[in-house]
Amino acid sequence: MVGEDESGRRLLQALTKRGVELSQFIVHPHYPTPTKSRILAGGVHSTKQQVLRMDRELPFNRWDELFPSIIKSFDALTDHLDAIILSDYGYGFLSQPVFQHILSEAHRRGIIITLDSHYNLLSYPGVTAATPNEPEVEAALQVPIGKDEKELVKAGRALLQRLACQAVLVTRGSDGMNLFEKGKEPVHIGIYGTDEIADVTGAGDTVISVFTLALAAGATFYEAARLANYAGGIVVMKRATATVSQLELFQAVEEENGDQG
Secondary structure (H helix, E strand, O other): OEEOOHHHHHHHHHHHHOOOOOOOOOEEOOOOOOEEEEEEEOOOOOOOEEEEEEEEOOOOOOHHHHHHHHHHHHHOOHHHOOEEEEEEOOOOOOOHHHHHHHHHHHHHHOOEEEEEEOOOHHHOOOOOEEOOEHHHHHHHHOOOOOOOHHHHHHHHHHHHHHHOOOEEEEEOHHHOEEEEEOOOOOEEEOOOOOOOOOOOOOHHHHHHHHHHHHHHOOOOHHHHHHHHHHHHHHHOOOOOOOOOOHHHHHHHHHHHHHHHO
């Protein structure tokens, strides 16, 4: 969903150029498209890094009346879905009625459903897996983790139980990732590449996208987490909002396996 504003029009144009299917998009005249501006700083001969982000977000209180349109758009896609990503930024689109409908359809059809919720992590139980970062875990469970591995393990297992999901992948920045699976011991995955990052913009979105795509292709949770870790490590070394290619992933896997061999 986008608004009938300049940001919404530019977003739709950019998606169209990239061949994204837009038939189920909802364009609303009174919805302000969330817009984020990033301020970069750095010298002439140094890598510029993000130092400030300004978010333009206005209240929108008409989600209830849009429920039929949202459900209609979703139902038109379900026959073609192998996986669903729920990305909740707190704007209200992913209301409980919408979530419950999506969850019910996903369970009925055997569709993988993954979750990235920035403010309401515990409000979406029943998903296949979730990929919160460490601060989001701390906020959801109201516990400090920091460098305490025991607290991290307790938190990961608590999330598995409270979300009633099969796996939780906790991203920890320069400390890598920790994968928690139902009935298995936790697994730590160290960062790929260097910890001298260029830009973290979109890193979390990259992680859940590659993680979900790998699961949809038949990967185990561990295999999907490893691929997501490669992808996250690649994009943070690029400036601004970046993507990772299939070739880059292949090269990362070959490089690490070669080093280990």
